[in-house]
Amino acid sequence: DAGVIQSPRHEVTEMGQEVTLRCKPISGHNSLFWYRQTMMRGLELLIYFNNNVPIDDSGMPEDRFSAKMPNASFSTLKIQPSEPRDSAVYFCASSSQGGNEQFFGPGTRLTVL
Amino acid sequence: GQQVMQIPQYQHVQEGEDFTTYCNSSTTLSNIQWYKQRPGGHPVFLIQLVKSGEVKKQKRLTFQFGEAKKNSSLHITATQTTDVGTYFCAGPRYNFNKFYFGSGTKLNVKP
Numbered sequence: 409d410a411g412v413i414q415s416p417r418h419e420v421t422e423m424g425q426e427v428t429l430r431c432k433p434i435s436g437h438n439s440l441f442w443y444r445q446t447m448m449r450g451l452e453l454l455i456y457f458n459n460n461v462p463i464d465d466s467g468m469p470e471d472r473f474s475a476k477m478p479n480a481s482f483s484t485l486k487i488q489p490s491e492p493r494d495s496a497v498y499f500c501a502s503s504s505q506g507g508n509e510q511f512f513g514p515g516t517r518l519t520v521l
Numbered sequence: 522g523q524q525v526m527q528i529p530q531y532q533h534v535q536e537g538e539d540f541t542t543y544c545n546s547s548t549t550l551s552n553i554q555w556y557k558q559r560p561g562g563h564p565v566f567l568i569q570l571v572k573s574g575e576v577k578k579q580k581r582l583t584f585q586f587g588e589a590k591k592n593s594s595l596h597i598t599a600t601q602t603t604d605v606g607t608y609f610c611a612g613p614r615y616n617f618n619k620f621y622f623g624s625g626t627k628l629n630v631k632p
Contacts (some may be wrong), residue, residue, distance in 0.1 A: 443622075451564070451609065451622040499563055509554065509566035510620070 412513035414500050420519045426488040429516045431500030432481055441510060442475055442485050443499040451499075457483065490520045525612045527623030535631050540597040542626035544610035551613055553593045554620065555584060559606040564622075567595075600630045 413432040421427055433440050442454040455465040457477045465475070472491070477483040487494055497517050501510040526545045534540050544553065552571040556564040568577055570586035570593060577584045583596045597604055607627045611620040 450624045453621065501564075509569060510564075512563040512565070515563050 412500055412502055412511050414498075414513035414516050416516060417514060418517045418519075420521065421490055422521050423491055424489045425520075426486065427490045427494075427518060427520075429485040429498050429500075429518070431483045431485070431513060433483070433500070433502030434511055435481065437502035437504050437511070438480070439503045439505065440477060440483050441501040441503075442483070443501065443512075444496045445499060445515075446496045454485070487518075490518075492520045494518060495520050525610060525621050525623045527610055527626055529626055530624065531627045531629070533629045533631065534600050536602060537599050540600050540604070540628055542595050542608050542610075542628075544593040544595075544612075544623050546591045546612050549590045550593075551590075553586060554611045555593075555595055556609045556611060556622075557606050558609065558625070562606075564609060597628075600628070602630050602632050604628060605630050 412434055415430045419427060438459050439456060441456040443451055444454055445451045452467055454467045455475045456463055460477045460480055472489060473487055475483065475485045485498060495518055497515045499512050499515045501512045503510045524547050528543050532540055552569055554569045555567040557567055558564045568579065568584050570577060570584055573590050574588045575586040581598045585594045587593060593610055595608055605628060607625040609625045610623045613620050
């Protein structure tokens with residue numbers, strides 16, 4: 409298995425632009441997580457899905473952030489409009505069932521100018 | 522709400538010295554996981570502890586879960602330069618699916 413796949417690996421955009429991050433979880437995993445990592449705030453859970461259904465999005469910073477999981481093999485995290493304070497590394501992770509180890513993707517390093 | 526605190530924030534050791542990082546929760550944890558993140562990399566799962574007082578070893582790494590299931594520790598014996606990275610503990614909140622990560626301990630090993 410290729411592991412969790414994220415794209416793009418790096419994204420540089422200007423303030424106000426829409427940003428879409430993509431994730432393909434490990435096949436067969438039914439839980440998917442989006443995290444944001446910054447020096448100041450560490451690793452923060454933004455949202456997680458179970459069987460493609462968003463279970464808890466309390467970590468999503470504000471309405472500018474949205475996430476979808478249209479099927480078991482694909483999820484997106486969208487920021488619209490983006491702001492410089494959104495600059496961070498965004499990780500996607502998946503697990504086979506609740507409480508099991510999470511497999512992280514390589515992350516997307518987002519820079520908003 | 523439940524918080525998972527981790528200390529120290531940074532640790533610099535000479536190669537061959539031991540290293541310990543501590544994880545403390547304000548509430549009882551059903552289980553705890555440990556991850557390692559190399560510089561520029563992504564978190565990688567190391568281990569999960571479930572039972573009160575549980576101790577697990579992986580070569581030079583020893584993981585412990587407190588009797589009250591509110592704290593945990595990771596001890597590395599005779600550190601090597603390959604141990605460099607940030608070590609995170611993660612504890613579940615409300616249900617198994619949602620883990621909260623500690624702030625991490627960044628380990629630097631001088632050769």
